[in-house]
Amino acid sequence: MTIGIIGSDFLNMDMKKFLTTKVRLVNQYLQKNLSSPNNYPPEIYHAMRYSVFAGGKRIRPILTLTTAELLNGNINRVLPIACAIELIHTYSLIHDDLPCMDNDDFRRGKLTNHKKFGEANAILAGNALLMLAFEFISKSKKGYKINELIISKILSELAHASGFAGMVGGQVVDVKSENKKVNKETINYIHTHKTGALICSSVRIGAIISGASSTLLIRLTKFGNTLGLMFQVTDDILDELDNRSQLKKVGKRDRERGKATYPSMFGLKKSRGKVTKLLSDCNKYLKPFGKKAEPLLAIASLVANRID
Amino acid sequence: MTIGIIGSDFLNMDMKKFLTTKVRLVNQYLQKNLSSPNNYPPEIYHAMRYSVFAGGKRIRPILTLTTAELLNGNINRVLPIACAIELIHTYSLIHDDLPCMDNDDFRRGKLTNHKKFGEANAILAGNALLMLAFEFISKSKKGYKINELIISKILSELAHASGFAGMVGGQVVDVKSENKKVNKETINYIHTHKTGALICSSVRIGAIISGASSTLLIRLTKFGNTLGLMFQVTDDILDELDNRSQLKKVGKRDRERGKATYPSMFGLKKSRGKVTKLLSDCNKYLKPFGKKAEPLLAIASLVANRID
Numbered sequence: 001m002t003i004g005i006i007g008s009d010f011l012n013m014d015m016k017k018f019l020t021t022k023v024r025l026v027n028q029y030l031q032k033n034l035s036s037p038n039n040y041p042p043e044i045y046h047a048m049r050y051s052v053f054a055g056g057k058r059i060r061p062i063l064t065l066t067t068a069e070l071l072n073g074n075i076n077r078v079l080p081i082a083c084a085i086e087l088i089h090t091y092s093l094i095h096d097d098l099p100c101m102d103n104d105d106f107r108r109g110k111l112t113n114h115k116k117f118g119e120a121n122a123i124l125a126g127n128a129l130l131m132l133a134f135e136f137i138s139k140s141k142k143g144y145k146i147n148e149l150i151i152s153k154i155l156s157e158l159a160h161a162s163g164f165a166g167m168v169g170g171q172v173v174d175v176k177s178e179n180k181k182v183n184k185e186t187i188n189y190i191h192t193h194k195t196g197a198l199i200c201s202s203v204r205i206g207a208i209i210s211g212a213s214s215t216l217l218i219r220l221t222k223f224g225n226t227l228g229l230m231f232q233v234t235d236d237i238l239d240e241l242d243n244r245s246q247l248k249k250v251g252k253r254d255r256e257r258g259k260a261t262y263p264s265m266f267g268l269k270k271s272r273g274k275v276t277k278l279l280s281d282c283n284k285y286l287k288p289f290g291k292k293a294e295p296l297l298a299i300a301s302l303v304a305n306r307i308d
Numbered sequence: 309m310t311i312g313i314i315g316s317d318f319l320n321m322d323m324k325k326f327l328t329t330k331v332r333l334v335n336q337y338l339q340k341n342l343s344s345p346n347n348y349p350p351e352i353y354h355a356m357r358y359s360v361f362a363g364g365k366r367i368r369p370i371l372t373l374t375t376a377e378l379l380n381g382n383i384n385r386v387l388p389i390a391c392a393i394e395l396i397h398t399y400s401l402i403h404d405d406l407p408c409m410d411n412d413d414f415r416r417g418k419l420t421n422h423k424k425f426g427e428a429n430a431i432l433a434g435n436a437l438l439m440l441a442f443e444f445i446s447k448s449k450k451g452y453k454i455n456e457l458i459i460s461k462i463l464s465e466l467a468h469a470s471g472f473a474g475m476v477g478g479q480v481v482d483v484k485s486e487n488k489k490v491n492k493e494t495i496n497y498i499h500t501h502k503t504g505a506l507i508c509s510s511v512r513i514g515a516i517i518s519g520a521s522s523t524l525l526i527r528l529t530k531f532g533n534t535l536g537l538m539f540q541v542t543d544d545i546l547d548e549l550d551n552r553s554q555l556k557k558v559g560k561r562d563r564e565r566g567k568a569t570y571p572s573m574f575g576l577k578k579s580r581g582k583v584t585k586l587l588s589d590c591n592k593y594l595k596p597f598g599k600k601a602e603p604l605l606a607i608a609s610l611v612a613n614r615i616d
Contacts, residue, residue, distance in 0.1 A: 039472075039473075040477070041477055041481050041484070043484065044476065048472070095432075095435065098428075100428045100431065101428050101431075119408035120406075120408045120409050120483045121480065123403060123408065123409075123431065124403075124480050124483075127403065127438070127470075127471075127476050128472040128476040128477075130438065131467045131468075131470050131472070132471055132472070134442060134463060135467040135468060137467075138460055138463040138467060139464070147456075148456030148460050151456065151460045151463070152446055152460070155442060155459070155463055156443065156446035156447070158442075159442035159443040159445075160443060162435075162439045163435075163436050163440055164349075164353070164439070164440070165347075168352065168435050168436040168439065169349055169352065172352045172429065172432050173349050175428045175429075175432075176351065189348075
């Protein structure tokens, strides 16, 4: 794992420890709050847990926690909301995989939720995860001393990022663009809405909880937007590399599915150049925070370096 | 339309006016907040609006508004949240109609959302309506002077009532019980969760926004729960009557679909008796409010009298 932009051996080791600690925190909270084996009906718990613990990288909650730390926020206070974002992400994956959407049988090497539990339970498990996310948010005030005004701001942020003006909008355009020739604006719309909106919100929410000034919030929003787009462009590049390697992969590639990707539109070389440019922009937006922003920048570098 | 338990001609006329005014308020708010023809992507707006304006009776938002009035709450303050509940109800109908759930082609004499817009858009329109409901709640503080603590309480109430411990749980058990012999506990679970939870929350939220004491909230919760169950039992009776009339009806009947209904388990006579008992319970829970509770009781009577 290269962390190019940081380039410090000490920080590399430190970052590994940093990330492992954060992932553990997130997983512990999720385990604790999704572990009611006696609850009825059991199917829905199994289906919800199956996808929540299917090996996600937890990048969104890590972004929330890391942004909060950058602004001297209390990490335990942020944790329930960081985990709520992971639930929203998981719900979106379950629904995206459905037969009428991307029709995927496998995700992360495991059967998709609807292949394992049936379509009805998969749709309902997604819906239940979305509602549980909002329950996490409403509960977060207890014991975590988050004030009501912030709860309200976060509610607004997440409902907007996940709705028709965010993630749902991106998915609608993605589905309708399949096997069609799309222009640059459309592919940017899909990437910034379907993937980018929630990644940007993960950063923004870490900032909002920590009482960021509007100047800092604007700067971190630019970072979040850039990171969100970079995440999807690197995903596209990985899909293209996988496509070219001709190796048998479990699950379909976006190119095979007739989806518009960055490399299919701009070529691999230009797409790589775009990632370099986006990472450099991340660096620019975080620069004023100085050394304290190294963990956030390291995460951005990890995302960018996935394609190496 | 008989309003049996009230039995006053004056009140009958008054109630008609009362209900018409409330429906108009709800529809005006929904029209205003779901009318962005220039928004992108247009499909999702069309699909969302199609089901929101498909002729719903608006019983849930009316309950919220009427409960708020009972407790001297400001009706305009409650309106955005009452409309949010209607959006959650609409989302649940769109998803319930899907091929993998109830597989209905028609609702209220019109094509169901997925028949009109395709399955992917129907799922996404449902999700978008759910998120828009939470946006309505987060926006409601502006201009409506709802304090943040109440926003937080409402968030908790609605996320819980709509999630695995409420509406989703009821739907999971409903889907898995199809064409199976179920016991009395299961049918009660389905009815109180799938339909009852959101109806009860409609009442509770009207009370919470109006600052109800815990004593009053408990009493109104009992009323809400009773009304929610009564709503579903009368629905079952209507389905059974329709089944027996042998008339060609657009859309499938629950009995045909192998769903457990009150009349299929207890017979029509006992089911009617149950409605009478539930209406009497509604009366009992509202009695301490005196004359002021007449509108709420009239709504309960209207629900009960659907089967006459």
